[in-house]
Amino acid sequence: MSPLRSIFRTVLPGAVLGGLFPGLIAPPASAQTADSAGPPAIVLRAARLFDATTGRMRTDGVIVVQGERIVGVGRDAVAPAGSQVIDLGDATLLPGFIDVHTHLTSEYDPQYYRGVYDNLMRTQAEQALYAARWARRTLEAGFTTVRNLGGTYHVDIGLRNAINKYVTEGPRILTAAYSLGSTGGHCDQTPWPPERVEPAGLLQGVCNGPEACRQAVREQMKYGADVIKICASGGVLSEADPVDVPQLTPEELRAIVSEAHTWKRKVAAHSHGDVAARLAIEAGVDSIEHGSFLTEDTLRLMKSRGVYLVPTRCAVEWVGKQADTYPPQIAEKARAAHAAHEAMFKAALRIGVPIALGTDAGVFPHGQNGREFGLMVDLGMSPHAALLAGTRDAARLLGIEAEAGTLESGKLADVVAVRGDVLANIRSTEQPVLVMWHGRIAVHRPN
Numbered sequence: 001m002s003p004l005r006s007i008f009r010t011v012l013p014g015a016v017l018g019g020l021f022p023g024l025i026a027p028p029a030s031a032q033t034a035d036s037a038g039p040p041a042i043v044l045r046a047a048r049l050f051d052a053t054t055g056r057m058r059t060d061g062v063i064v065v066q067g068e069r070i071v072g073v074g075r076d077a078v079a080p081a082g083s084q085v086i087d088l089g090d091a092t093l094l095p096g097f098i099d100v101h102t103h104l105t106s107e108y109d110p111q112y113y114r115g116v117y118d119n120l121m122r123t124q125a126e127q128a129l130y131a132a133r134w135a136r137r138t139l140e141a142g143f144t145t146v147r148n149l150g151g152t153y154h155v156d157i158g159l160r161n162a163i164n165k166y167v168t169e170g171p172r173i174l175t176a177a178y179s180l181g182s183t184g185g186h187c188d189q190t191p192w193p194p195e196r197v198e199p200a201g202l203l204q205g206v207c208n209g210p211e212a213c214r215q216a217v218r219e220q221m222k223y224g225a226d227v228i229k230i231c232a233s234g235g236v237l238s239e240a241d242p243v244d245v246p247q248l249t250p251e252e253l254r255a256i257v258s259e260a261h262t263w264k265r266k267v268a269a270h271s272h273g274d275v276a277a278r279l280a281i282e283a284g285v286d287s288i289e290h291g292s293f294l295t296e297d298t299l300r301l302m303k304s305r306g307v308y309l310v311p312t313r314c315a316v317e318w319v320g321k322q323a324d325t326y327p328p329q330i331a332e333k334a335r336a337a338h339a340a341h342e343a344m345f346k347a348a349l350r351i352g353v354p355i356a357l358g359t360d361a362g363v364f365p366h367g368q369n370g371r372e373f374g375l376m377v378d379l380g381m382s383p384h385a386a387l388l389a390g391t392r393d394a395a396r397l398l399g400i401e402a403e404a405g406t407l408e409s410g411k412l413a414d415v416v417a418v419r420g421d422v423l424a425n426i427r428s429t430e431q432p433v434l435v436m437w438h439g440r441i442a443v444h445r446p447n
């Protein structure tokens with residue numbers, strides 16, 4: 001079976017439409033001639049449809065898909081004769097989920113020390129094969145688009161391109177190539193003794209001074225970065241730096257942001273620290289990732305400037321639980337970030353900071369991205385708002401709202417179905433019963 005066709009796995013046999021909903025009737029045969037050579041249209045039916053254009057639940061759960069596009073939604077949808085009908089029964093149809101913070105080309109081993117050894121021994125080709133598996137798991141979890149914020153050896157670029165050419169299956173990827181940061185910072189490599197492992201340079205995203213940082217941005221874009229990721233502050237899973245201090249100067253931040261924005265690339269700033277986040281926001285970044293120690297003043301500044309918070313609750317929770325297994329200097333940082341993050345998230349909700357769903361998948365095992373919805377709801381976010389953060393609002397942050405994020409005619413047919421009423425049970429997002437990517441059925445788990 002060719003790779004192109006292998007994604008079609010469990011499409012149910014076609015069924016004849018009629019009387020499903022008023023208006024859902026076949027047009028005259030002459031209207032279909034243009035499509036007669038392609039695969040039949042697919043009609044998805046379910047008891048409910050989450051409308052991310054309004055944030056409301058609808059009961060006319062119908063989506064008509066032709067090729068890779070949605071051609072009709074709800075009561076007024078018209079399905080061509082001969083369409084395949086997939087009736088999902090007591091389920092909710094949703095836009096394909098979007099995770100704006102993943103690391104699809106790596107995954108920490110739950111045994112940290114073993115993971116360090118295994119990673120060091122892996123060839124790039126081997127790493128790419130793992131990445132393909134992790135991309136597939138992510139798609140199977142209902143995530144049809146991800147923003148990938150940092151990877152090595154351009155495995156992320158290769159993975160994105162291979163998925164776009166249907167060589168392998170995974171979500172649509174907007175990727176950053178190497179993350180950018182200063183020497184010794186969170187985005188620099190582990191401080192292996194330099195006699196053993198060659199230190200990273202501009203090509204690998206390590207830059208000092210505004211002009212070097214500008215060049216580092218250009219290096220990433222040259223090799224295909226869709227977005228620029230920077231380390232504005234220290235991080236948890238790095239050996240040599242405090243978690244919260246600024247790691248880029250205002251001049252370096254301005255150089256990075258101006259260069260990226262000139263090329264119409266957004267800038268995602270990793271920042272646990274408050275001062276670092278403030279400097280990054282003032283320089284014009286588009287999102288703050290993690291945000292553990294942000295103060296209310298900084299959160300208000302984000303709201304006024306329309307800067308998104310990407311909370312990565314999944315990763316914060318994971319490193320808090322795993323802290324005892326990390327080297328002591330990392331464990332201490334993991335506990336501190338975990339302890340501070342919950343209050344920050346609640347303050348962000350209260351203030352009304354725009355939030356996009358991002359998990360930092362790779363810090364924890366890939367394919368568990370859907371847990372982020374429930375973790376945000378646990379801290380007081382409404383299920384409606386959590387779903388919008390992982391669909392419409394994430395698409396806006398990525399600048400792909402014309403193509404994805406809502407279920408509307410003309411958009412890409414990226415669709416997820418979950419059991420029952422998703423607003424009553426947000427954790428149904430953790431195991432979708434159907435995942436459609438660009439009009440192709442990637443997963444169908446019949447009841």
Ligand SMILES: [Zn+2]
Nearest residue numbers: 101103149360
């Ligand atoms: Zn990350």
